[in-house]
Amino acid sequence: MGIGLTALSVWALWVNHRDYAEAIQAGAPILLEDTGITAMYLAPIAYMGLALFGMCGVVVAIRGKAFVKEVSDKLNKVVALLLVVGVFGMLSGSYVANKLWAEHFHNQGYVECSQPFLMTGKWFTAVWVDSVSLCDDRRVLKLFGAGKHVSYINTFIEESRH
Structure with missing residues (x-):
């Protein structure tokens, strides 16, 4: 599950970056930034913790007995550390990534609307x-x-400008 979630995160971020680049290159009048997806930048750290936890469970099931206490304690610490760092990273990384994207859009000549929820x-x-x-x-x-989808709205705006 951890490996699948990591792949999903990477794919979602790749699609998101591609869409932003295409919209900027096309000179779209309106860009919609998904500010929630930025949590996925550092989410794979937590997913690695989940993957390690799952792999240990599989090993225990195959062996038919638990790890010795010292190994179990070390594995639990590593899993807990990965999960805590991953969750903290998701929150703080999202904040930093959103600031960087805002700077990037601003540098491309875009202005952020103050009431996005009322619009969308x-x-x-x-x-x-x-x-x-x-x-x-x-x-x-x-x-x-x-x-209406933002691509339709952008087409409408572009046609009304000409």
């Missing part, structure tokens, strides 16, 4: 726009309210 209705989503007027544009808010 989603938690852990930041809205970045190339023009601050889009944050309060009634047409854009109406499209978000209707559940």
